[in-house]
Structures are given as C-alpha cells and as structure tokens.
Amino acid sequence: MDGFAAVDFGLAREVLQRGIAALFMVAFVSTLNQFPALLGEHGLLPAPRLLSWAHSSTSRARMLRPTLFRRLRFTDRRLRVLCVSGIAVAAALVAGIPQLGPPWVPMLCFLALWLGYMSIVSIGQTFYGFGWEMLLLEAGFLAAFLGSADQPPSVAAIVLCWWLVFRLEFGAGMIKIRGGREWRDLTALTFHHQTQPMPGPFSRRAHLLPGWMHRLEVLGNHFAQLVVPWFLFAPILGFWLPGPVPAIIGAVAASLIIATQLWLVATGNFAWLNWATIVLAFSGYGIPGIGAAGPRPDTVTGGLPPFWLAVTCAVAALYLVVSWWPARNLMARRQLMNASFNRWQLANAYGAFGTVTRERIEYVIEGTLDDDPDAATWTEYVFKGKPGPLRRRPAQFAPYHLRLDWLMWFLPLGRSLEGWFQVLLVRLLAADAPTLKLLHADPFDGRRPRWVRVVSYRYRFTTPAQFRESGRIWIRDRRHLLVRPLSA
Known part of the structure; x- marks a missing residue:
C-alpha cells in the first residue's frame, strides 16, 4: 500500500x-x-x-x-x-x-x-x-x-x-x-x-x-x-x-x-x-x-x-x-445473527448455525388420484434438492438457491405450519403449473390429484453396510400423519 x-x-x-x-x-x-x-x-x-x-x-x-x-x-x-x-x-x-x-x-x-x-x-x-x-x-x-x-x-x-x-x-x-x-x-x-x-x-x-x-x-x-x-x-x-x-x-x-x-x-x-x-x-x-x-x-x-x-x-x-x-x-452477550441496523442493509451482522439439529425431520407431501383416501395409493411429490427418494444421491445446486426447498427444511423447526405452506397444498390440488415447476416433476402429469396429505419422516444416511445391501443413500422411518387428506 x-x-x-x-x-x-x-x-x-x-x-x-x-x-x-x-x-x-x-x-x-x-x-x-x-x-x-x-x-x-x-x-x-x-x-x-x-x-x-x-x-x-x-x-x-x-x-x-x-x-x-x-x-x-x-x-x-x-x-x-x-x-x-x-x-x-x-x-x-x-x-x-x-x-x-x-x-x-x-x-x-x-x-x-x-x-x-x-x-x-x-x-x-x-x-x-x-x-x-x-x-x-x-x-x-x-x-x-x-x-x-x-x-x-x-x-x-x-x-x-x-x-x-x-x-x-x-x-x-x-x-x-x-x-x-x-x-x-x-x-x-x-x-x-x-x-x-x-x-x-x-x-x-x-x-x-x-x-x-x-x-x-x-x-x-x-x-x-x-x-x-x-x-x-x-x-x-x-x-x-x-x-x-x-x-x-x-x-x-x-x-x-x-x-x-x-x-x-x-x-x-x-x-x-x-x-x-x-x-x-x-x-x-x-x-x-x-x-x-x-x-x-x-x-x-x-x-x-x-x-x-x-x-x-x-x-x-x-x-x-x-x-x-x-x-x-x-x-454483545445476546448477539444478533443476520441482522441489519439500517434501511440500506450496510454494515450488517452475520452468522449461521449457532445450534445444530440432531435429527433430520422431513415433511413429505403425497397425492393420489383415488377417490377413497383410506384405501388410496399415495405418490410422493419430489422436490429438486431436498431429500426425498431414498436412492437419489443429493445433487450440487449451490450457488443457485432453491428457495422452496430451503423453506421446507425450516418447517419442522417451527411450532405450526406457515401460511405459504397451506397455500402450496391448495396449489398442488389445483395442479397449478407455475407451482409444479418449482418441484422436480409433476407425478400426475398435469392431472389434479383428488387428495393430498403431509407425512413426517426421520431421515438418516445409510451406513456403508446398508448402502451395499440396498443401494440406498437414505433410510427413513415414518413419524406422523401431519396433515390429514385434503381435497379441493
């Protein structure tokens, strides 16, 4: 200098x-x-x-x-x-x-x-x-x-x-x-x-x-x-x-x-x-x-x-x-994380992952074309980035930002389902094309599902022995039926 x-x-x-x-x-x-x-x-x-x-x-x-x-x-x-x-x-x-x-x-x-x-x-x-x-x-x-x-x-x-x-x-x-x-x-x-x-x-x-x-x-x-x-x-x-x-x-x-x-x-x-x-x-x-x-x-x-x-x-x-x-x-003892102190977002406070979650809980959205939800065959909506199918290896998306996938990760950390998520379920029932483009694929090829529901699962990576036996990246166990079947 x-x-x-x-x-x-x-x-x-x-x-x-x-x-x-x-x-x-x-x-x-x-x-x-x-x-x-x-x-x-x-x-x-x-x-x-x-x-x-x-x-x-x-x-x-x-x-x-x-x-x-x-x-x-x-x-x-x-x-x-x-x-x-x-x-x-x-x-x-x-x-x-x-x-x-x-x-x-x-x-x-x-x-x-x-x-x-x-x-x-x-x-x-x-x-x-x-x-x-x-x-x-x-x-x-x-x-x-x-x-x-x-x-x-x-x-x-x-x-x-x-x-x-x-x-x-x-x-x-x-x-x-x-x-x-x-x-x-x-x-x-x-x-x-x-x-x-x-x-x-x-x-x-x-x-x-x-x-x-x-x-x-x-x-x-x-x-x-x-x-x-x-x-x-x-x-x-x-x-x-x-x-x-x-x-x-x-x-x-x-x-x-x-x-x-x-x-x-x-x-x-x-x-x-x-x-x-x-x-x-x-x-x-x-x-x-x-x-x-x-x-x-x-x-x-x-x-x-x-x-x-x-x-x-x-x-x-x-x-x-x-x-x-x-x-x-x-x-400060009570340090703020990712905070802005002025309207123009200059000289901000940053930080991430002050705590680490010990379990991975995923909310899985499922739909069906059947009339009777109790005897229906349910099909999972697969997102682009967040875990879903057990054999699918996680892909590299960064620096691109999959915003819906990230918000889906935050859902289990909250105490209630957010308003945008409820609207998402309504859009899936309507087979809304712009919304479906945010996902990996439309499992019903443009047809409107008769019912949708949300199930929570705990996801874990497979061990080497489990991977050799099944070829799966993830194992999961079902926790709760979070949202009972909904229809339009």
Whole structure:
C-alpha cells in the first residue's frame, strides 16, 4: 500500500468485481425462475399484497425497506424486466467492460445491481429472509467503489472488504461459541452433515468420517472463524513495517478462509454464502509485485483522481459511523445473527448455525388420484434438492438457491405450519403449473390429484453396510400423519 492507493491489489479487485457480479447474475436468474410462483401476482405469498398493506398507512410504509416497487406498481412482467436487466449489467461486469471506462462507470453499474436486487429482497418476505441476501447487497455496494482498470483500487475500499469478511467470519464464530453446547464440546459436525438444510453429493461421505475427524473439523472451524480473520488486517502494518511480510500474512489468512469455505462448498449446498465469502476473501491478496494495478503513486493522492479519492473517503467515513452497531453486536452477550441496523442493509451482522439439529425431520407431501383416501395409493411429490427418494444421491445446486426447498427444511423447526405452506397444498390440488415447476416433476402429469396429505419422516444416511445391501443413500422411518387428506 502506498498512500491512499492499494497498488498491489489489482488481482484482488479483478476477482472481487467479477466474482460479485457473477453472484448477482446467479441471484437474478434464481429470482427470474422462482419469484413469480413464490411471490408474484399469483404466488404463495403475493408481493402486491405486501405492497398494498404497506401503502395503507404511513407507519407501515416506513417499515418497508427501499424498493423500486414502492412507487412503481408491481407486476410479474416488470419483475422479469428488472431481472433480465440485472443479468445483462452483471454479465457486462463479469466480462470487465464497464471497468475499462472511468471509475464512475463500474460504480453506477454496481449501484444499479445493488438497488435492483434490494428492490426484490425488500418484498421477498420469508423466501428472501436469508443472511446471504444482505451479504450480496453489501458486497455489491462495496464493489461499486473499487474503481476501474486504469488506476489502483483505493485503500479505503480494500479495507472495507476486510471489515466485511471479518464481520462475516468472526460473527459466525462467536454465534457458535455462544450458541449450542455441541460447538463447545466439538460434536456439532457429528450431526451437521446429515441434518443441514440441503446436503450435497459428498455430505454422506463427510458424515461417515470417524469421530476424531469431526472434532478436528470443529476445531478447524473455530480457528478459521475466531483467529484467522484478525490477520486480514496485517497489510496495514506495511505503513510502519516495510517489506512483504505484512502482505504475506494477510494473504495466508485469506487462503485459510478460502480453504475452509471450499470444504463447505464440497459438503453442502448453502446457496452463494460460501462462494461470496471466497470471493470477498480475495481482498486479502496484495503481495507486492503480484497483481499490481495502475502506476505507482507519485502524488499525495496516491495516484487516484482527487474526485475519486473524495468519493472513497466519504464511503469510508459513512462506514465508520454505521459500523458502531455491528461492532457492538459482536461483543454483545445476546448477539444478533443476520441482522441489519439500517434501511440500506450496510454494515450488517452475520452468522449461521449457532445450534445444530440432531435429527433430520422431513415433511413429505403425497397425492393420489383415488377417490377413497383410506384405501388410496399415495405418490410422493419430489422436490429438486431436498431429500426425498431414498436412492437419489443429493445433487450440487449451490450457488443457485432453491428457495422452496430451503423453506421446507425450516418447517419442522417451527411450532405450526406457515401460511405459504397451506397455500402450496391448495396449489398442488389445483395442479397449478407455475407451482409444479418449482418441484422436480409433476407425478400426475398435469392431472389434479383428488387428495393430498403431509407425512413426517426421520431421515438418516445409510451406513456403508446398508448402502451395499440396498443401494440406498437414505433410510427413513415414518413419524406422523401431519396433515390429514385434503381435497379441493
């Protein structure tokens, strides 16, 4: 680092800008494919109903986060136009085209992605209530101030990326230490690979690892989240300690974070959470002589145009103010997880899996064409990602986000069936085509079932011996008839 310019962070900026833009592409594609059936005009939780409720009074309108649909009437067509526009802008950033211009060009592109996706998240209700939604928004906002290819990134923008990674990792580590006992007695991963929301292709193999390896996994997780993030800030010592050592320490810390995230990618399906962390961790790569960007600074501004220096310093000052709340939250006994302290979702608090469930309970929806439900032959509705057929190996979907599958995992953790789930059953009785597209397949080929019901099962991975004998990935035992047969 020289002055205000992070001259050795050119490679970091390339990965940050293109990687964050690629994740925005995934997010907009996911929304384009799923939002109309989940939240559209005829969705399970119609967004127009939320907007109408918010517009009915001034106090309710203040509760609604910023969205373009506050003034612009929501329609499914306008939602699709917004998604396609977001995909186009993100694709241009992935290709590096806006970065060839002055720094305000990529800035406007990223701010457009930020505002466009915030407009969706703000009306997404429970289907967009995930921590990685606000993570992507904050990452997109910070990426707007990384500059263009003809000059070095500013120190302020790089340091703010470190601060984001620190809150993300250290916050998750503290949530675990303060959460369930299983994280403190090192048994959490004895259950987690089997009970996580959406297992991946290698989750079963990870679950079958010996107990001592699961304990090492937990220890490694604590080290990566509670110790390593502090060393991301080591390059700041370069102002007082000349030489490459501070930068190398920062790069090693980033590498350790990336390595642990790749293990999570290999053993689970956490949408773009892990991939966003990997991309953001690249902000730690600033080794002198590797990936230098722009000319070496020869002025007091560090080679940055004065107006751009003023912009990035203003953003840093803004973050200095709004970071008080998440910093205090990190030290709070009752730490908030995945919380935003302002309407614009900047400087958020992050964290995940403070407790680990020990049993995997799945709600299985079944339908039949028979008239008599007591003597009927029932057929299971198979979802795209969540466990269902016992021989089906879990697939890799991340960074794509299967929102309905994730919400199905949360259902058994609640005390009652949510309203959207009841609407889902009604839509299945009607053989609603958009709803059926959210599933793996329609078991009745467009015909309306006469009855539907919901049965709860406990799922467990098979042991090696059970797999050799049956070829099954899962074994399950029936628990309850949760919802008795319903007809239209």
